Amino acid sequence: MTEDALPLAPAANPRAEAVYAGDGFAVLYGQTFDRMWRLAFLLVGDRHVAEEVVQDAFARVLERWRSLDEPAAYLRTTVVNRSRDVLRRRRLVGRLALLARREVIDPTPDPLWDALAHLPAAQRAALVLRFYEDLPVRDVAALLKVREGTVKSLVHRGLARLREEIHP
């Protein structure tokens, strides 16, 4: 079950808190943490940073719980935005190589994964949302706060760059 399928904001009761009386946040957390962690991991490429991003996103949701009509949607948007912030900050720090940090658990060489680490943050985000989350273009555009044409361009350029990286 994806978070989209959760009854987070039924039309008859827009207050998510009322829907999840009492332990609603724990329900949301239990049902969406894994998926959000995987999304963040694919966006930032570092399992520890991904955990930080997701924990931080959940903290923001919890702080705003009473005012959120769609906590799951807010959560995913926050995860994407925080991940992009991290990527941008890394670029400033000049440590893009960190994106391809070798994972101790899976040290197998993976040219495509390494090439993904070289992409600009927006291209990487567009590709992950499009090809991992399988989101339609309009939803990717809404999450990234860009036009649909921009998403198509990001995806096209991202794929082209990946192709160049793995088949120079």
Add this chain to the structure above:
Amino acid sequence: VNTPSTSPTTGLEDALRATLRRRAGSVPPRADAGAVHRRVHRRRRRRQIVPAVAAVAVIGGGIAVTAWKDDPAETSTAAQPPQESLAPRSETTPYVELPGWHLERYHEIRYAGGVVEPEYQWTSDGRQMQLHLYPGGQAMFDLRVSGEVRPDVELFGRPASLLDYGTGRYRVDVLVGDDTFEFDGERFESADDFLAAIATAHGTSVAPPAEVTAEPIEFGVPYEVGAGPNATAIAEAPAPAPAPTAQPGEK
């Protein structure tokens, strides 16, 4: 708009989908809802104390600069003697010892551009401790703690960012010199227990007597042991010996 692409990149798209799914499933996530509540609590605390800490830091920084101008050597030994033992005393970060713990593994992760990140793994009485050093100064420290300053604890006389995973596992980040020291430990009874173990850590110029694992440089370039200053020191160190005492003002 929403239909899958049928362009010539379809093969690449399929490969990308497969890679993303494989990577996403390679590391099991940890879930602990209580950690979020604790994080929110820390956020609220931070909003209350960060202005005060910032003011203290500014005042302290001014005092330190003034003292350094007067006598830098005296300042380095008298003002902060405990933490100086871990501060870089040469071009390279010193090796780290954790008294009472068994060093299971030491290795270096080397990135293109010459960046080296040492990593230590210790064990003691069933407990595990890992230390990862990230160069990059304050910017990297901010990155490791996701831009948050959480001065909940003090380590080596510095504000440190503590993360409680809620299952006896803790992580603490502290900036020492230009390096962020990130300790990650498991099977501790409490945060105090975790921090007390770390507080005994000190620097040494003697290479760890552990097997050195050659790690590949990112992007497939092979890395040979001995290529860097730390690795050279390891190769040349025949056996553990007492660490030389750093001289005040030594570069």
